[in-house]
Every structure is written in C-alpha cells, then in structure tokens.
Amino acid sequence: MFVSLCFLLLNIFYFSVATSNKNPRVVLAEKDVPIQRYSLTGNNSRIELLQGPHDNSVFVGGQGRLWYIDFNRPDQSKEMNFPVLERKTSNSKPTDPRNYEFDVTTLHRVNDTFLFVCGTNGNVPKCCYLSTKMLDMKCSEDFKALGIAPLNVTEQAPSLYLDDDVYAAVNIDVKDNSVAMRRIGQKAVISSDIDKKEQRYVSMAFSGPREARLQDRVYTFRVQKGFDEHPEGSSWTTWVTQVCTADMGGSKMLLQKTWTSRLSARLSCGIRDRKLFFEQLLDVSVLPGANWRESRVYGLFKNSWGMTAVCVYTMADIDHVFKTSDFKEFQGTVPNPRPGECVEDSRTLPPIVLKHIKEYPDMKDRVWPVKGSDPLMVSHDNYRHIRVDRVKGGGHGRRHYNVLLLSLESGSIHKVLEHAGEPFIIAELQPFKNSTYIQNILLQPSTKKLYVSSSSEVVEVDLKGCQRYGQQCEDCIQARDPYCSWNGTHCTTTTESRKAIQDVEHGNYSVCKQGEGQ
Numbered sequence: 001m002f003v004s005l006c007f008l009l010l011n012i013f014y015f016s017v018a019t020s021n022k023n024p025r026v027v028l029a030e031k032d033v034p035i036q037r038y039s040l041t042g043n044n045s046r047i048e049l050l051q052g053p054h055d056n057s058v059f060v061g062g063q064g065r066l067w068y069i070d071f072n073r074p075d076q077s078k079e080m081n082f083p084v085l086e087r088k089t090s091n092s093k094p095t096d097p098r099n100y101e102f103d104v105t106t107l108h109r110v111n112d113t114f115l116f117v118c119g120t121n122g123n124v125p126k127c128c129y130l131s132t133k134m135l136d137m138k139c140s141e142d143f144k145a146l147g148i149a150p151l152n153v154t155e156q157a158p159s160l161y162l163d164d165d166v167y168a169a170v171n172i173d174v175k176d177n178s179v180a181m182r183r184i185g186q187k188a189v190i191s192s193d194i195d196k197k198e199q200r201y202v203s204m205a206f207s208g209p210r211e212a213r214l215q216d217r218v219y220t221f222r223v224q225k226g227f228d229e230h231p232e233g234s235s236w237t238t239w240v241t242q243v244c245t246a247d248m249g250g251s252k253m254l255l256q257k258t259w260t261s262r263l264s265a266r267l268s269c270g271i272r273d274r275k276l277f278f279e280q281l282l283d284v285s286v287l288p289g290a291n292w293r294e295s296r297v298y299g300l301f302k303n304s305w306g307m308t309a310v311c312v313y314t315m316a317d318i319d320h321v322f323k324t325s326d327f328k329e330f331q332g333t334v335p336n337p338r339p340g341e342c343v344e345d346s347r348t349l350p351p352i353v354l355k356h357i358k359e360y361p362d363m364k365d366r367v368w369p370v371k372g373s374d375p376l377m378v379s380h381d382n383y384r385h386i387r388v389d390r391v392k393g394g395g396h397g398r399r400h401y402n403v404l405l406l407s408l409e410s411g412s413i414h415k416v417l418e419h420a421g422e423p424f425i426i427a428e429l430q431p432f433k434n435s436t437y438i439q440n441i442l443l444q445p446s447t448k449k450l451y452v453s454s455s456s457e458v459v460e461v462d463l464k465g466c467q468r469y470g471q472q473c474e475d476c477i478q479a480r481d482p483y484c485s486w487n488g489t490h491c492t493t494t495t496e497s498r499k500a501i502q503d504v505e506h507g508n509y510s511v512c513k514q515g516e517g518q
C-alpha cells in the first residue's frame, strides 16, 4: 500500500515535472500571425491537400470539388466540380444526397501536367487522371479503383504514387472489415491476402531510393486491435509493414499476384522504465535525411488515458529489424534468400521461401525509437496531425534544427522545437477565427508555409512570421524560434547574414549585448 502510494506520488511528481515546460511560450491568435485564407464551398468532411506547381499554391480535394489555390496570385485560383460519374443502381431511394457525391479521398501528383484523383463516387469509387490545369479528365473505365480508393469518405486510406504505380491500403468491402494493401499501375497488380483482423491503416512511406534500387521498399503503418501485453495500455498495437517495390508476386502455385516480401514488425513507443506505453498510432511524418537510412520517421501516438507522444525512428532501424530479427513463432533454419529480401523476380522464389512468408510474416523483435530512446515528447494535449520541418538557425554556428508542427483538436497548431532533453513549445498558432476541427495539414518545406484546413477554409500560415515576438532583441531571442533572428533592428526571418543574432539552444539574450559590441 505504502509502496504503491509512493509510486503514485512519484508518477504525479514525474508528470508535473515533465509537463511543466509544456505550455506554449506564446499564443499567437489569428490576427497575430501572417495568414492568408481561402473559403471552401460546401461542408467538407474530408480534405485532401497536395502541394501545387508553384510556390505557395495547393490543390485541395473536398466534397464533390477540387480547388487550386494560389496564395501568391489569387486571380489564378480556381474550383471545379466533379460530375457524379456513376450512380449505384440500387433500389434504395436517394434519401441522402451525400451518397451520390464524388468526395475526393486520394490526391497525388503524377507529373507536371497530371494529377491522380480518386473519389467515393457514390459507393462506386473511381480514380482519374486530371490535368493540372483542371480542364482535362481521363477516368479510365478499367482502372481498378476498388482497393485503391476507399468506399467511405470517413475511412483513412493511405496511398503513395511511385514510378507510375499506386500503392494503397483500403477496405474493399463496406460490410466487413476486409483490408487489403495493393499495388496497381505499370508493374504487375499485387495484393495482400484479405486481412480480417480489426485494423486501420494510418500512413505509407517510401523507404528509398537505396544504393541498389532493387532494394527499395514501401513501409505501411497501421494499428491493430488485440495483442495487449500492457494491461494499463489500450487494446491497440502499432505495426510497420514492408513490401519490396520490385515484388512481382509469387509463383503460379503459391502467392500468385500476392506480396512475397510482406513482413510486419511492432513499432514501440513508450517510457520503458515506467511501463508507460503509447500504443495507438495517429499520424506519421517523414523527415528526409542525407540518404534513406538517415530519413527519420516521426510517429504521433496516443494512449487510452488521453495522453499523446511523439517517437522517432530511423529508416535504418526499421530496415535492420526486417533484415536481422528472428521470425515470430518460427524455430528452424531461415530459408535462403531470407524472406523479405527484395529479388529480381519474385515469381521464381523457392516454394520454401514463399511458404515462410505466408506462415511467419511477423518479426519477433520490435522497432524501438532512435537509440532505444524514450519518446521525444509526451503531452496531455490532444494532438491529431504531425509534420516535421528542418530549419537552418542563425547566430553562431548556424546549425540545423527540427521543428514539429502538431495540430490540436481545438483548431490550433503547436510549433515545437526538437531539442535534446526537453522539447520546447515555441508558440501556439491559432489560424482560425473560431475554434474548429482541423481536417488536414500540409507543410511546404521550400517556402516554410503551413497549410491548415478546416471543413470550410484553407489557411496559409507563414512559419517565418517573426514580428509578433516583439520589438526588442531580448523578445526575439527568448522566442527560441529557429525561423527567426534579430537583425540589429527587427525580429525577422533568419537569413544567411552573419549579423543574425539568435540563441535557439538557450534563449539567452545576453547575445544581444554581444551583438551590439561587434
């Protein structure tokens, strides 16, 4: 009793310490942030965002519509309506008109002139190639949208467009929970066995380009019900699955037109010493590194106590588990080539390898965060989306910093400095006039703009907006915002200039005096 009370007190102490610095240093309301806004027609229950061809431009998919928004040249912005392409000829009366909409669920860039767009199209999903000028639309009849585009606008359905192939993980039947992961396009059509476990796909990422392109992989992140090893945790678990982009499916006898390189591993996020785990993945953002190995996967998780956490993994660490771990529940000699290795023609793989992939697709080892570390951040805030930017700071050293952009359910964004030890919440940005649900966010790293969408508005937030930190050097330095520095007269966007004064690490404004002395 005494021990558990002490433990409880320790817990409370720990969290009061761990969260003491976790309020944003400043709150910047809508009028304080450099913002441009664009109103959307309709009541969009899902928003897809895609970077446009020009700086500060985006494509936005919503309910029955696609918008091109050019925030630099508003007169170039336009909107198009999707015709309802095919009506489900069921005998049910069209009581709910929403059932006949082309709600955009998938939006990718193909090349300079074409987009790839899918929508619910009633209950008969459809995918089309659409010219970026939004004039010309080719919806090929034989394109198997089923398995690429979700049937229901509410369903998360991550996908990737890679070398003229589409990789997607969606429900293929509204009635039951049969999720499959597919590839459709130039290469052979490949699918996973239909999986009836209760699961949801969250995100997809390209793991490449690797030194040998044959070894390129696609990682899919999903949550799955069950497998609960932590009674205090939720009943969800998070998994990462690999497939080779070179996969051609198995032989005529085994796994024909089915992935032969599909392996899964648990993705862990938690404070191991304290047995505090975050089991349910909410969102993923990949920060590209100098090469694929160094690319970092930021996972936003939650637990059943309403806490959230951010854990960071490297592509190399994920790859290592797939290449070296024992296979779960398998004792014996691992066949050669090792199951999950990418090969020139998977249709010629020995039956023993195909059989192994079919029977033992799970790894024994888990993927742990970078260097076995604890979460980067633990919070009581209801974060929903994560994006990560890399910013070159000013002042001495001018090193790079990673900045997390986390959306809150209330409609705000937290701008967070990734920092050894404690992350620092630089600011809370409130881009909307009223509290609202954030549907989606998109980062344009080249221009340092963040696009935030509610169901009725898309706003462009300039992450380099520095004026509002104050008129004094001290205010600017204390902000610890790597996008900003003091140029001698103003708090302004960090430039290459040697005169830029800043101390992102400590926010110690004694650098202001040193600056004057120079």
Ligand SMILES: *[C@@H]1O[C@H](CO)[C@@H](O)[C@H](O)[C@H]1NC(C)=O
Pocket (backbone or CB within 6 Å): 043, 045
């Ligand atoms: C928009 O849709 C949501 C959810 O479907 C609904 O709760 C809300 O009342 C709708 N708003 C308007 C203005 O139609």
Ligand SMILES: *[C@@H]1O[C@H](CO)[C@@H](O)[C@H](O)[C@H]1NC(C)=O
Pocket (backbone or CB within 6 Å): 110, 111, 112, 113, 114, 129
């Ligand atoms: C762009 O992609 C579309 C659709 O696949 C194709 O028809 C077109 O030829 C491509 N254009 C270029 C310039 O590659």
Ligand SMILES: *[C@@H]1O[C@H](CO)[C@@H](O)[C@H](O)[C@H]1NC(C)=O
Pocket (backbone or CB within 6 Å): 099, 152, 153, 154, 174
């Ligand atoms: C879509 O899913 C939601 C929630 O699961 C459900 O309420 C709705 O009826 C579904 N819509 C259609 C058209 O199936």
Ligand SMILES: *[C@@H]1O[C@H](CO)[C@@H](O)[C@H](O)[C@H]1NC(C)=O
Pocket (backbone or CB within 6 Å): 433, 434
């Ligand atoms: C914000 O809320 C107020 C009061 O509820 C309302 O009058 C106003 O129209 C809303 N503004 C927007 C932009 O939705």
Ligand SMILES: *[C@@H]1O[C@H](CO)[C@@H](O)[C@H](O)[C@H]1NC(C)=O
Pocket (backbone or CB within 6 Å): 487, 488, 489, 490, 492, 493
């Ligand atoms: C500092 O930045 C402000 C605002 O961007 C600019 O007007 C001013 O000329 C800059 N001062 C110097 C010394 O570069």
Ligand SMILES: *[C@@H]1O[C@H](CO)[C@@H](O)[C@H](O)[C@H]1NC(C)=O
Pocket (backbone or CB within 6 Å): 506, 508, 509, 510, 511
């Ligand atoms: C700030 O920097 C000055 C000069 O380097 C140092 O003397 C001082 O202790 C620092 N203050 C804090 C709070 O770290």
